[in-house]
Amino acid sequence: MWELAATVVEHRVRAPNQYELILHAPPIAETAKPGQFVMVRPMALYAPLWRRPYSIWRANPDKGVFSIFYAVQGPFTELLSLKPVGATLSVLGPLGNHFQPVEGVVRHILVAGGVGAPPLSFLATRLVSVLPKGQRLVMLAGARRRDLLVGLDEFRALGAEVQIATEDGSQGYAGLVTDLLEGALTEPVPSAVYACGPNAMLQVVSRICLARGVPCQISLDAPMPCGVGACGGCAVPIALPDGGVWYRRACVEGPVFRAEEVRWE
Numbered sequence: 150m151w152e153l154a155a156t157v158v159e160h161r162v163r164a165p166n167q168y169e170l171i172l173h174a175p176p177i178a179e180t181a182k183p184g185q186f187v188m189v190r191p192m193a194l195y196a197p198l199w200r201r202p203y204s205i206w207r208a209n210p211d212k213g214v215f216s217i218f219y220a221v222q223g224p225f226t227e228l229l230s231l232k233p234v235g236a237t238l239s240v241l242g243p244l245g246n247h248f249q250p251v252e253g254v255v256r257h258i259l260v261a262g263g264v265g266a267p268p269l270s271f272l273a274t275r276l277v278s279v280l281p282k283g284q285r286l287v288m289l290a291g292a293r294r295r296d297l298l299v300g301l302d303e304f305r306a307l308g309a310e311v312q313i314a315t316e317d318g319s320q321g322y323a324g325l326v327t328d329l330l331e332g333a334l335t336e337p338v339p340s341a342v343y344a345c346g347p348n349a350m351l352q353v354v355s356r357i358c359l360a361r362g363v364p365c366q367i368s369l370d371a372p373m374p375c376g377v378g379a380c381g382g383c384a385v386p387i388a389l390p391d392g393g394v395w396y397r398r399a400c401v402e403g404p405v406f407r408a409e410e411v412r413w414e
Contacts, residue, residue: 150244150377151176154237158214164296166221168230169206175213177242181205183272184345184368184405187217187242188376191228201225202373202400204345205243206267206300207274218267218299244376245404248272251341251364256285259309260330260354262346263292266299268368269345277307285310287333291326291346295319327353334361342408344368355408365408371399386412 155172163169177187188200203217221230232238248268250257257276259269269288276286288304291314298320304311312329313321322329327350334340334357344354345368358365371383378401385403387395387410394412397403 150242152239152241153177155240157232157234157236157238160232160234163218163299167218167299168221169216169218170229170232171207171214171216172238172240173212173214174240175210177205177240178208178213178215179210181208181215181243181271182247183275184247184268185243185245186268186376186404187215187240188244188373189217189229189241190239191225191232192239199374200239200241200376202244202376204268204368205271207271218264220264241376245400246402248343248366248368248405250276250279251366254339254341254364255283256287256336256338256340258287258289258330258333258340258342259304260289260326260342260344260346260350261291261299262326262344262350263297264299265344265346265350265368265370266290266304269343270300270303272343273304273307273309277309285338288312289314289326289329289333291315291329291350293317325353326350327357330354330357334358334363341365346370352413355411355413358408366405367408367411368404369399369406369411371404373400376400388412 155174159171161169190200206216208215286309288309288311314326342365351367374382378398383399384396
């Protein structure tokens, strides 16, 4: 983990009010793994006081750069959107654990809800470089409407089989991405699922996979005031074998958990 001033090398508009921020920070680019995140502060001063967590979308160790995705939704992200090339941000990371590719399966299914796509895109990049011949990569992308879908071109460029669901029917299947998952799992192929998105979606993904005995890893969306496990603000209830409950910090022991670990009720 490093705390450093990362330099903006490119700032891409991905859609209205949606941006990819590419940062030069070699130590982070060289060590980041899919599912990890960074804590960002846009100003040198402590205003805003708290950093915000952002999943790592890409990492290029050769160039020493990594990128994050964000949507402008308030004063913090408005400050990010104003950062020109050459400016710096205070960045802490990489933080958290990461997705672990499941062995012994034929099909890897990535399930993204809206802005949950970036860490899965990072995972897909790493997966395609090591997938044995005959294994498949399937991307199920869902959002409320088509302009909220993220990273589809990147998944297609990697050779993934892309399926799309929008709740308003503006692109692809009219409905929920979890419907696509249920349909995909009717195919009798040994599969593993990796998911990131709203927690309500992740709960359904977990239920579907557990009912079918499909290994599933989920990246939880939890409030992370500190990002380093000190404040306890991101505690996640974990089911114990005896039926009890324990808590783990999403910023340290997560944000990626096995589906069977999380206690939703």
